[in-house]
Amino acid sequence: MKRARIIxxxxxxxxxxxxxxxxxxxIFEKAGYETSAHATTCEGDAKAAARLAVERGYELVxxxxxxxxxxxxxxxxxEQPNRPKLGIIPVxxxxxxxxxxxxPRNIKRAAEIILEGKTRKLDIGKVNDQYFMNIAGGGKLTELTYDVPSKTKTMLGQMAYYLKGIEMLPSLRPIKVEIEYDGKWFEDEIMLFLVSNTNSVGGFEKLAPDALLDDGLFDLVILRKTNIAEFIRVVSLAIRGAHLDHDLIFYTRANRIKVKPADKMQLNIDGEYGGSLPGEFVNLHQHIEYFVTDEFIKKQDSLQK
Ligand SMILES: Nc1ncnc2c1ncn2[C@@H]1O[C@H](COP(=O)(O)OP(=O)(O)OP(=O)(O)O)[C@@H](O)[C@H]1O
Structure with a gap:
């Protein structure tokens, strides 16, 4: 009998x-899975529970x-050699x-999508022994994501980031960085950099509009040193996904990116504080097999063309 572990x-x-x-x-029992559930109790518990599920041989997590x-x-x-397929119920x-x-955020619908059984192997990122699925980065403004309280995020959505962003503008300052990406070099004073795996980042869905999730490459977006007025202009372009051609933006794709700042620079991983840089970002190609929707498959296929 197939076994599923809900974490x-x-x-x-x-x-x-x-x-x-x-x-x-x-829903899972009816679909033929002997199903058990683990409620997480604290930070780190979901990670331990996932590792245990692999050791115990669950087919589905x-x-x-x-x-x-x-x-x-x-x-x-x-880190496990035999990784089960991963379903996601977003709550x-x-x-x-x-x-x-x-x-979708509908719990039953999300469960059904898992049972429909369509999967894709997708990339994940690793930096300094921490993993990320969406995005990592550094520079003052990336701190936005963890400075905005969850409650404000729920109520105001993207607006919460703008408000917090405006509040943070006066404290923005450029930092000199050396970046090595797939054997090439970038060196400049920058406001922030983003290493993106997906194109969906804290409500900004067009930061890396063509990011493919299974190509083994990150989208690297760097904003060079600028003043506040010009900064606001680039951010407003970024909302529409029209920023990549701007002179202040450096944009490329790479599998391996090493970042060394000349001054203190925090690392942001999937919207959470992730320690300090320097760091080496490595794209782990098609490392996790997720259950996905038809809509996603169509979207990926059309980007690939
Ligand atoms: N029982 C628990 N009590 C408190 N925190 C927990 C518990 N179980 C897990 N956590 C922690 O809660 C954190 C936030 O969880 P999660 O991202 O699922 O919720 P969220 O509502 O989406 O919050 P946010 O999007 O603001 O991060 C997890 O990173 C985990 O470390």
Missing amino acids: YNPTSGKEAFRRELPDVLE VACGGDGTVNEVVSGLA GTTNDLARALNI
Whole structure:
């Protein structure tokens, strides 16, 4: 008999998952999976639970939570040689990966998508022994994502970032960096850099508009030193995805990116604080097999053409 392990964060989002757990268990049982669930108790628990699920030979692991929980589950699977397929039921405040995979927030629908069985092997990123699915970066403004409280994010969505961003503008300062990407060099004073795997980042869906999730490459977007007025102009272009040709933007694709700042620069990983740079970002090609929607498959196929 096939076995499924549901790893859920009972505190994610509006704490809705716990109520729906019996229905989700029933959906998986009916589909022929002997199904059990683990409620995470603290930070790091989802990672340990995922690792244990691999050791115990589950065929299917389902992560239920926001990006924080999915990140932990992916991190738990990533080091294992025989990785089970991963389903996602998005019940968090930010669900950037689910959004990138076109998985809806409806819990039962998300469970059905897993049972429809369409999967894709997708890239993940690794930097300084930490994994990310969506994006990593450095520079003052990337701190935005963890400075905006979850509640504000839920209520105001993208607007929350703008408001916080405006508040942070006066503290923006350029930092000199050396970046080595696939054997090539970049050296300049920059405001921020982003290493992107998906195109869905904290509500900005067009930062790296053509990012493919299975090509083994990151999209590297760098904003060079600038003043506040010009900065605001580039950000407003970025909202429309029209920033990549701008003179202040350096944009390329790479599999391996080493970043060495001349001054203190924080590392941001999937919207969370991830320690300090320097760091080496490595794209692990098609490392995790996710259940995805038809919509996602169509989107990826059309980008590939
Ligand atoms: N029982 C628990 N109590 C408190 N925190 C927990 C518990 N279980 C897991 N966590 C932590 O909660 C963090 C946030 O979880 P998750 O991303 O799923 O929720 P969220 O509502 O989407 O929050 P956000 O999007 O703001 O990060 C996880 O990174 C995990 O470390």
